[in-house]
Amino acid sequence: MARLKARPTLAWVLGLLGAACTPDVPIGSPPALVGVAAHVPDTTRELVLFALGDAGTGDANQHAVADAMERLATSSAPAFALYLGDNFYENGLAGPDDPLLRTAFDDVYDGALAELPFYPVLGNHDYQGDVDAQVGYGAVEPRWRMPARAYDFEADLADGTRLAFFALDTPALLGASPTNARTLDELSAALARSEADWRIVFGHHPLHSGGRHRIPGTFVRRLEPVLVRGDVDLYLAGHDHDLQLLAPPLGYLQIVSGAGGRLRSTARTHCTVFAAARYGFARLSFARRTLVIEFFDRQGDLLHRSDWTKASARGPLQPAQLPATR
Numbered sequence: 001m002a003r004l005k006a007r008p009t010l011a012w013v014l015g016l017l018g019a020a021c022t023p024d025v026p027i028g029s030p031p032a033l034v035g036v037a038a039h040v041p042d043t044t045r046e047l048v049l050f051a052l053g054d055a056g057t058g059d060a061n062q063h064a065v066a067d068a069m070e071r072l073a074t075s076s077a078p079a080f081a082l083y084l085g086d087n088f089y090e091n092g093l094a095g096p097d098d099p100l101l102r103t104a105f106d107d108v109y110d111g112a113l114a115e116l117p118f119y120p121v122l123g124n125h126d127y128q129g130d131v132d133a134q135v136g137y138g139a140v141e142p143r144w145r146m147p148a149r150a151y152d153f154e155a156d157l158a159d160g161t162r163l164a165f166f167a168l169d170t171p172a173l174l175g176a177s178p179t180n181a182r183t184l185d186e187l188s189a190a191l192a193r194s195e196a197d198w199r200i201v202f203g204h205h206p207l208h209s210g211g212r213h214r215i216p217g218t219f220v221r222r223l224e225p226v227l228v229r230g231d232v233d234l235y236l237a238g239h240d241h242d243l244q245l246l247a248p249p250l251g252y253l254q255i256v257s258g259a260g261g262r263l264r265s266t267a268r269t270h271c272t273v274f275a276a277a278r279y280g281f282a283r284l285s286f287a288r289r290t291l292v293i294e295f296f297d298r299q300g301d302l303l304h305r306s307d308w309t310k311a312s313a314r315g316p317l318q319p320a321q322l323p324a325t326r
Helices: 060-076 100-106 131-139 178-193 217-229
Strands: 003-006 047-052 080-083 118-120 151-156 162-167 198-202 234-237 243-246 253-257 272-276 280-286 290-297 302-309
Touching (some): 243 290, 253 290, 272 290
Antiparallel strands (some): 003 151, 151 162
16 A cells, blocks of 8 residues: 655766756746655555646647547556656646636546646746646646645655655745745755655756756756755756656666656756657656666657666665666
8 A cells, every 4th residue: 555645845877977958937936845744555665656747739649649648547557657847838837727727737637647746846837827726726637636835745655664755845845035045954954854765846947957948057066965965866847848767876866757748959958867759658666676767759669778786775776777868
C-alpha cells in the first residue's frame, strides 16, 4: 500500500569537469511551502509517475501526448503526474470559469487518465493570468492537487520506503525579494527535517539545459546549493520545450520534460545524458534503492531508458546499466 500524507511545512558525480551545464521572467513572491494531503492508488514496492510540462495548448499535439500517456497508463498504473508549469497557454487563466480548464486539461486527460491526480506548479505563462484560479481549481476538480503556489507531500511504499516531493514556484523565485530568500530557507529547512529515502524537487524553470531558454545565473546560484545541501536526488522542470536528462556534477539528476504541448530544438551540454526535440513525457519508477527513468514520444515509443541504484537512503546514485536511447 502506498499513500501520501501531508507535511507541515542523485547524490552521485559522473566526474564531469569544466564548464557547468546550463540554460526569464521575474515575477511576484511565493508563499511558504504548504503540505497537501492526498491518496495514491495501492502499489507494492514501486511508485510509478508521469512528468510533463508546457502542455496546456488544448491542440492536437497535447492530445497526442495525452493519448500516449493513456495507453501507457493501462499497463503501468501510474500513481500520479507531476505537471511542470505553463499549464494554460498563452496567458494563463482569465479566471475560475475560463474554458481552458476544460479544453486544455479536463477534456485532454480523460479515459484511463480521468482519475489520475496531477500535481501542478506554475510557469511564466501561468503568471500572465489568474494564478489564484489555478490554485483554487482543486476545490472543484479533485485530481488537480495544487493547494498553494509552493507545497510538499510524501508517498510511502509497502516496504517502508518514503518519497518526499517539494513543489516550487520558480517564476516567483526568479524575482528578487526577501520573501524569495525566506522561501528558499524554508525549503532548506524542510529538506533537513525530511527522513525520506528519496527527495524530489520540481518546478517550472530548469537549472541546467541544452534548450533555447537561458536562466539567470543568480537563480542557479541561489537554488542549486539548497538542492545539494538537502541531498536531493532529482530535480524536474519544463520551460524548455524538449526532453532531457542531465547529470550536473554536483550530486543530483535533472529532468527537463517540457514537450507536453509545445516543441523547440534542443542541444547537448557537458552533463547531458539524453536529449531529444520530440513531443512527449517522462515516466519514473521508484523502488527502495532503484530509479528507472524513461522518455516516451507522442506515439508512445520509448526514446530513452536508464536505470539508477543507490546503496542507502543518503547514498549516491550510480548508473545500473548503460542508457538505452533510440
